[in-house]
Amino acid sequence: MKKIMNQEENVMEETLQGFIDAYAADYERVDGVNGVIYRHMDPDKVSVITGGGAGHEPLFVGFAGKGLASGAAMGNVFAAPNPDTILEVTKAVENKAGVLYIYGNYAGDVLNFDMASELAEMEDIETRTVKVSDDVASASKENKEERRGIAGDVFVIKAAGAAADAGLSLDEVTRIAAKANENTHSIGVGISPGTSPGKKAPMFELPDNQIEFGLGIHGEKGIRRAEMMSADDLADEMLDHLLADAALESGDEAVILLNGLGSTTLMELLIVNQKVHKELLAKGITVYDTDVNSYCTTQEMGGFSITILKLDEELKTYYDAPAHSPYYHK
Amino acid sequence: MKKIMNQEENVMEETLQGFIDAYAADYERVDGVNGVIYRHMDPDKVSVITGGGAGHEPLFVGFAGKGLASGAAMGNVFAAPNPDTILEVTKAVENKAGVLYIYGNYAGDVLNFDMASELAEMEDIETRTVKVSDDVASASKENKEERRGIAGDVFVIKAAGAAADAGLSLDEVTRIAAKANENTHSIGVGISPGTSPGKKAPMFELPDNQIEFGLGIHGEKGIRRAEMMSADDLADEMLDHLLADAALESGDEAVILLNGLGSTTLMELLIVNQKVHKELLAKGITVYDTDVNSYCTTQEMGGFSITILKLDEELKTYYDAPAHSPYYHK
Incomplete structure (x- = not known):
């Protein structure tokens, strides 16, 4: 299988650079990590951060935007973002009103977002988490919390981004996101x-x-x-x-x-x-x-x-x- | 190669039905032919009609819309729309101010859009044509008019749709589209x-x-x-x-x-x-x-x-x- 790329070790760097080059008016890179934030968020509102392994484009970077996520923390291809990446994105977005993490329910993502959440707490940034678990083929109905997240990310990010945009509190944005995931x-x-x-x-x-x-x-x-x-x-x-x-x-x-x-x-x-x-x-x-x-x-x-x-x-x-x-x- | 489809002879019918099912608030099917029109056009403005063979989705159907084409006349996969299809789409759009045809420069499309243009004239609908010829690999610079149209369709439809939306005359919309194609x-x-x-x-x-x-x-x-x-x-x-x-x-x-x-x-x-x-x-x-x-x-x-x-x-x-x-x- 041919891929249009340069050195394998530069794939993420060049992907994010290509995104920023194309859409610089609305997005900026988070210094030193594989993260991107949307430029035009309201400092008084809750921020939603999404993220996960790369390779699923346009998710996750393409779902930062108006009425969507405020930022995206990216791992390498099919690998969870590391806690430091998530933390740096968390510090780069507007976080006075708190930050909601939304990501697909995979062990590596859970581990690293949870660790980032603890690190954020040490910097007095309040976070919440909603793990997307929409894939009915991945576990039984009784074990919904074990299900993986697939394209349902889109609806959960959409609902949470709109709730944040409407000025709801961190707890309320979290409730709406969890409800969207349930549905x-x-x-x-x-x-x-x-x-x-x-x-x-x-x-x-x-x-x-x-x-x-x-x-x-x-x-x-x-x-x-x-x-x-x-x-x-x-x-x-x-x-x-x-x-x-x-x-x-x-x-x-x-x-x-x-x-x-x-x-x-x-x-x-x-x-x-x-x-x-x-x-x-x-x-x-x-x-x-x-x-x-x-x-x-x-x-x-x-x-x-x-x-x-x-x-x-x-x-x-x-x-x-x-x-x-x-x-x-x- | 696997394709997710039903009977081959129903591919176009089901593709257009799927499009209308998804976006019925904004689009309607043209009765009896493989054509789609955007619902919200101004009756006093020029209409742009695009089209060509199917198989290039989202072109051409997905480029009917606000500030874009008013309708799309579709052929079968990689086959030009027939003159009757183009004519029916021409009659279905707002055509009092005239209609501009924009399509990629391929022999079958040229033949059939030209024939549709003559048929439209017989029904007192004025038409103009701009053939998109952006592919520099397909003929020499001196023979620009022989070049094929590829993704450049997007910019030509965009410019023409905006000029029509601005209320320009048929000749002016045509001039803008031709200039976009030249550039x-x-x-x-x-x-x-x-x-x-x-x-x-x-x-x-x-x-x-x-x-x-x-x-x-x-x-x-x-x-x-x-x-x-x-x-x-x-x-x-x-x-x-x-x-x-x-x-x-x-x-x-x-x-x-x-x-x-x-x-x-x-x-x-x-x-x-x-x-x-x-x-x-x-x-x-x-x-x-x-x-x-x-x-x-x-x-x-x-x-x-x-x-x-x-x-x-x-x-x-x-x-x-x-x-x-x-x-x-x-």
């Missing part, structure tokens, strides 16, 4: 592997007639290997898992995110979307809004995920609030 | 092929250590096959071609679009961007704005293009005007 369920499917920069071999092997149903965003095994199937059949089976798990019923309102994992085309995602809409309509579920894009990728992995955010009036308010970054708009 | 130069590089929906074989073959320098967006041959090179070397060589052709000099202002062709990751595009910025800075060229995204794709083709729009004060005005669609924001 967000995703499932993914992989059809071909991606390759990390500098690696020769793809992240996993998958025969040409097979798919990985329930695949994670680092190539983690899913629920089962299955024969390749039609877009309609895939959508049906994924929705069956999601709707049961999310306890969505006729009369409910939801937002849908169809998220491509890298090399899956927008055409394919739109084809899946027509079936998702047909099925939800048939079940009496109102689709309040839909987003078809590739926000949370795994290099050039083939496949996609479906994320459903179940709405209530409170979450709708925050979902509807304006937001923008170079890669997300509302 | 837009692109070059692409392919590192791996894409596959059309329903086809078993990829669009071309490329050994793992080679790239196609100057590749077109349907797999057209470029200037030469080359050994795979670093991101920095690629950027250097592409800029050499572009700057000479665009006659960009120290003191000039330009907008840069780094456009991924499908499976090339945002990380790779950002890495290229840091080198592009470094070189332009060294040459005294002011980068007025940068966009790093995948707007004009070729299924899951690997590679990217660099597009440079040379600005003057007039083009800057139209570039700066607000625009939005689900896939483009300004």
Whole structure:
């Protein structure tokens, strides 16, 4: 697999430099670490910091912005940011009103964000944490707190960023983010592997007639290997898992995110979307809004995920609030 | 290559249905043809219609929107829209003030848009045409009018949509679009092929250590096959071609679009961007704005293009005007 890059050890430095070069009016680099902050935050409001391993672009850097996160702390490719990186980003954002950390639920991220939180406390910066755990394929419903975070990050960051922008307290922004996470369920499917920069071999092997149903965003095994199937059949089976798990019923309102994992085309995602809409309509579920894009990728992995955010009036308010970054708009 | 789809003959129908399902508040389908229009256009203003073969998503459908095109006429995958499709879209948009067709310069598109233009004239709808011809690898500088259109479509549609939104006459909108095209130069590089929906074989073959320098967006041959090179070397060589052709000099202002062709990751595009910025800075060229995204794709083709729009004060005005669609924001 060819990658368009220079030396492997410079991948993160050059990725962040390329981002800042492109969008310098709105973003700045945090000195000495792999961190980026949005320039235009209100000093009296809560800041949201997101982050995680790189390789999922535009997450996480592209989800700092207006009505979104105030900063992003990045690790190397598929590796958690270290505590010092998180701490430096925490010190670089407006932090008088407190800081909420939002990241996908992975052991390395949990360890390092928790350590950063302790370090921040020693500098009198108050922090809270919401771990995104939307992947229904990664643990049972009873063990929601063990589930991994995948594209659902988008909805949790969106809700928290809007709540912070509305001037809510740290505890309230945390409550809204936790509620968005509780109401967000995703499932993914992989059809071909991606390759990390500098690696020769793809992240996993998958025969040409097979798919990985329930695949994670680092190539983690899913629920089962299955024969390749039609877009309609895939959508049906994924929705069956999601709707049961999310306890969505006729009369409910939801937002849908169809998220491509890298090399899956927008055409394919739109084809899946027509079936998702047909099925939800048939079940009496109102689709309040839909987003078809590739926000949370795994290099050039083939496949996609479906994320459903179940709405209530409170979450709708925050979902509807304006937001923008170079890669997300509302 | 696996594709997430249903029957091959339904690909376009389901793609457009998926788009309308997702974005029904802003877009509607044109009855009976593969066309889409933006709902909120001013009846007294000029309409811009774009279109071409499908398979390049989000172009062209995703470039109908506020301050952009009023509608998109789509063919099947990599096939020009037929004259009837273009005519029906022309009749569906606001057309009292006239309609400007903007599309990439390919024989089939030229033939069919010209025929649609004659049919529209018979229905007393005035039309003009600007063919996008930004690909410097596809013909010599002296034969600019023979060049193909690639990602430069974005800048030409943007300028024309803004000029239409500003209330300019059909002739003036046409002049602005033609000027944007004159000032837009692109070059692409392919590192791996894409596959059309329903086809078993990829669009071309490329050994793992080679790239196609100057590749077109349907797999057209470029200037030469080359050994795979670093991101920095690629950027250097592409800029050499572009700057000479665009006659960009120290003191000039330009907008840069780094456009991924499908499976090339945002990380790779950002890495290229840091080198592009470094070189332009060294040459005294002011980068007025940068966009790093995948707007004009070729299924899951690997590679990217660099597009440079040379600005003057007039083009800057139209570039700066607000625009939005689900896939483009300004």
